[in-house]
Amino acid sequence: MNGTVEIEKTGILKMLKSRRLGNKVSPTGNILINLLFIICSIICIAPIILITVISFTDEKELLVNGYSFFPEKYSVKAYDYVITAGDTIWRAYGVSILVTILGTILSLMVICLYAYPLSRQSFKYKNFFSFFAYFTMIFGGGLVPWYMVYTQLIPIKNTLWIMIVPYLMNAWYMMIMRTFFKTTVHESIIESAKIDGAGEFRIFFVIVLPLCKAGLATIGLFCTLGYWNDWWLPLVFITEHKLYNIQYLMYQTLNSIQYLASGSAQFSESSKVLADLPSESARMAIAVISIGPIIFAYPFFQKYFVKGLTIGAVKG
Amino acid sequence: MQSKQGNTTIIKPSVNKGFFYELKKNWPLFVMLIPGVAILIINNYIPMFGIVIAFKRYRFHGNFINSIIQSEWVGFRNFEFFFKTPYAYQITRNTILYNMAFIFLGLVVPVAFAIMLNEITNKRTAKVYQSVMFLPYFLSWIVVSYLAYSFFSIESGFLNRSFLASLGIEPVKWYFEPKYWPFIITFFQLWKYTGYNTVVYLAAISGIDTEYYEAAEIDGATKWQQIRHITIPLLRSLMIIMTLLAVGRIFNADFGLFYHVPRNSGQLYPVTDVIDTYVYRALRNTNNISMAAAAGTYQAIVGCITVFTANFIVRKIDKDKALF
Numbered sequence: 347m348n349g350t351v352e353i354e355k356t357g358i359l360k361m362l363k364s365r366r367l368g369n370k371v372s373p374t375g376n377i378l379i380n381l382l383f384i385i386c387s388i389i390c391i392a393p394i395i396l397i398t399v400i401s402f403t404d405e406k407e408l409l410v411n412g413y414s415f416f417p418e419k420y421s422v423k424a425y426d427y428v429i430t431a432g433d434t435i436w437r438a439y440g441v442s443i444l445v446t447i448l449g450t451i452l453s454l455m456v457i458c459l460y461a462y463p464l465s466r467q468s469f470k471y472k473n474f475f476s477f478f479a480y481f482t483m484i485f486g487g488g489l490v491p492w493y494m495v496y497t498q499l500i501p502i503k504n505t506l507w508i509m510i511v512p513y514l515m516n517a518w519y520m521m522i523m524r525t526f527f528k529t530t531v532h533e534s535i536i537e538s539a540k541i542d543g544a545g546e547f548r549i550f551f552v553i554v555l556p557l558c559k560a561g562l563a564t565i566g567l568f569c570t571l572g573y574w575n576d577w578w579l580p581l582v583f584i585t586e587h588k589l590y591n592i593q594y595l596m597y598q599t600l601n602s603i604q605y606l607a608s609g610s611a612q613f614s615e616s617s618k619v620l621a622d623l624p625s626e627s628a629r630m631a632i633a634v635i636s637i638g639p640i641i642f643a644y645p646f647f648q649k650y651f652v653k654g655l656t657i658g659a660v661k662g
Numbered sequence: 663m664q665s666k667q668g669n670t671t672i673i674k675p676s677v678n679k680g681f682f683y684e685l686k687k688n689w690p691l692f693v694m695l696i697p698g699v700a701i702l703i704i705n706n707y708i709p710m711f712g713i714v715i716a717f718k719r720y721r722f723h724g725n726f727i728n729s730i731i732q733s734e735w736v737g738f739r740n741f742e743f744f745f746k747t748p749y750a751y752q753i754t755r756n757t758i759l760y761n762m763a764f765i766f767l768g769l770v771v772p773v774a775f776a777i778m779l780n781e782i783t784n785k786r787t788a789k790v791y792q793s794v795m796f797l798p799y800f801l802s803w804i805v806v807s808y809l810a811y812s813f814f815s816i817e818s819g820f821l822n823r824s825f826l827a828s829l830g831i832e833p834v835k836w837y838f839e840p841k842y843w844p845f846i847i848t849f850f851q852l853w854k855y856t857g858y859n860t861v862v863y864l865a866a867i868s869g870i871d872t873e874y875y876e877a878a879e880i881d882g883a884t885k886w887q888q889i890r891h892i893t894i895p896l897l898r899s900l901m902i903i904m905t906l907l908a909v910g911r912i913f914n915a916d917f918g919l920f921y922h923v924p925r926n927s928g929q930l931y932p933v934t935d936v937i938d939t940y941v942y943r944a945l946r947n948t949n950n951i952s953m954a955a956a957a958g959t960y961q962a963i964v965g966c967i968t969v970f971t972a973n974f975i976v977r978k979i980d981k982d983k984a985l986f
Contacts, residue, residue, distance in 0.1 A: 371781045371885055379778045383791040386775075390795050390853065393809035396820060400812060412823025413812050460698030463691040470684050475695060482706040484973075485966045488958025489941050490951060491712020492705070498726035500704060515701040546690030575802035578917070582942075593804045597922070600804075600811060626818070633808045640800050648796060656865050 394637070401425070401630040408626045424627035428635065435632055437588060438595040441506070442574060442636075445591060449510040449573040454566050456514045457523055462550055464520075465527035466536070476524075479517040489582075496583060508583045509591065513572055519565050522654060526561030527554065564654040567647055574639070592636045599629045716740055716959040720952045740956035749940060750957075757936040760844075760920075761912045764851050769905055771852065772859035773897065777889055779860065780867050792864070795857035803918025806850060810923050814846075837925055840933045847934065850923050851916070859904075866900050867893060899980050910972030913937065913965035937961045 396415060404419040428435055464472045502508045531554050539549045580594035598605045603625045685692055718733040744750055782788040813820045814836035822833035836842065874892045915936035924934045944954035977984040
């Protein structure tokens with residue numbers, strides 16, 4: 347009895363599959379679509395390839411022939427320079443790494459702690475606090491008062507904190523996390539833990555958070571990307587050179603190619619070295635180094651971003 | 663059954679006992695909210711009250727609160743001053759026109775791409791295209807400005823030295839010629855976000871029940887008819903909502919795109935200056951903080967009205983998709 351059902355099922359599946367196979371665009375259409383996407387993919391990737399090639403091009407060649415996808419002479423001098431003499435660069439890289447790690451951890455904590463009470467059906471003020479966060483997405487005071495707050499009210503301008511604090515709370519991520527809590531942790535689990543005598547904090551850290559690892563990973567990656575790619579806060583608040591992060595350093599070097607040399611103590615005096623500096627290729631090398639971690643972590647990023655996107659789309 | 667009912671009747675009156683009862687009962691939940699509330703107050707709510715700066719002649723008096731209180735009240739004079747400059751019209755026009763173009767292209771291109779990507783016979787290559795086109799989303803505007811520079815640099819850029827030179831065309835001073843920039847700006851906006859938006863619509867398409875297509879096919883519908891009568895109607899509510907949310911933000915420009923990609927070149931301001939970049943420069947370069955605040959307030963208030971209107975319409979279409 348069971349066997350015939352099984353056979354019938356596979357038979358239907360086969361039929362459906364063959365139908366799906368028949369339900370396809372024409373071969374010509376398929377080729378045209380593929381062609382379009384190949385062109386688009388090239389457009390998306392070509393600029394990244396170009397700056398990578400420039401970073402490996404001989405400096406003299408760049409001055410004579412300009413930027414090209416197929417230079418005549420390659421060189422790793424730019425990377426040599428970045429590795430051996432670029433203390434400005436490594437410092438900025440360090441600032442970026444520190445801010446990203448610290449910022450992601452703190453921000454994840456703030457967001458989760460805020461999202462969890464709002465995910466609880468029994469919490470009476472959840473609507474009020476939801477609105478308290480939403481409202482910041484709708485209305486803001488604008489740049490000037492915001493700038494005043496961090497320079498005059500809480501003067502953390504020119505410290506590491508200014509690159510962390512403003513992004514700690516994000517209403518949009520908080521909403522996604524809240525939906526995550528709501529859908530993965532059932533209220534009855536919390537109730538039974540309560541009956542067993544567990545306190546709210548214990549329930550949150552021991553039961554809820556471990557159940558929501560995927561959500562933590564998603565929001566964590568959002569935050570990581572946000573902190574790593576941030577140039578806005580240094581642009582507004584950082585004037586001290588030793589606190590430049592990698593993005594802001596890149597901004598400065600694109601404006602003045604001499605910046606790299608001027609920041610580096612042992613080189614600023616000898617103008618001979620300055621002349622030898624592979625500046626054009628070196629700044630492209632910094633750009634390549636700054637995208638490096640993103641490319642390496644790309645499979646993770648992509649997976650979790652798509653996940654976050656689909657959760658974000660269904661607001662709970 | 664009996665005891666359960668008894669329970670609810672006991673709990674019910676206690677629920678309505680007010681804030682302090684709730685605070686006592688659920689204090690750990692309130693403690694959890696403290697860090698987030700603190701950040702929101704510092705980062706968002708205090709600046710909201712700072713809007714009064716726009717109505718004052720701001721002078722620094724020792725500390726922030728004193729400065730706000732003691733600065734002279736000037737009513738709408740900062741706004742008058744701002745709207746009398748030619749920039750007020752220019753930056754408003756640029757912000758709205760660019761955003762309109764972005765909204766239109768950000769709807770049509772990703773939807774078309776998502777539909778086509780879904781139709782590609784070889785699913786693995788489709789995945790590769792998707793991954794490659796999603797990549798630009800992960801790069802910062804600074805990196806994008808480097809990429810743009812490698813093409814547009816006047817002395818050594820790829821376009822001037824390799825492309826135009828091989829065609830025998832004179833090099834173009836890209837960063838000083840406003841006429842090209844509406845296209846360049848729009849191109850980079852599309853370049854960065856098309857992959858992301860395509861993924862959004864692709865996720866929606868993959869959620870469509872295949873039975874619709876099977877039924878349509880049995881009835882002899884062509885591929886084109888299936889797209890027109892099944893896919894697009896089923897995507898419509900997502901399309902409307904994404905568009906309206908973007909319309910709500912029509913007064914907010916992407917600072918990085920308009921500041922870094924044209925490298926803040928003064929000659930390009932007529933076509934690249936938007937409200938956000940103007941306010942930033944007003945704060946930085948001129949010392950007229952109050953006028954910068956007036957421009958920012960103008961943006962905040964008009965922006966708030968557009969968001970509310972858009973949200974009101976979204977609510978009418980699909981309550982779950984509304985922002986609030």
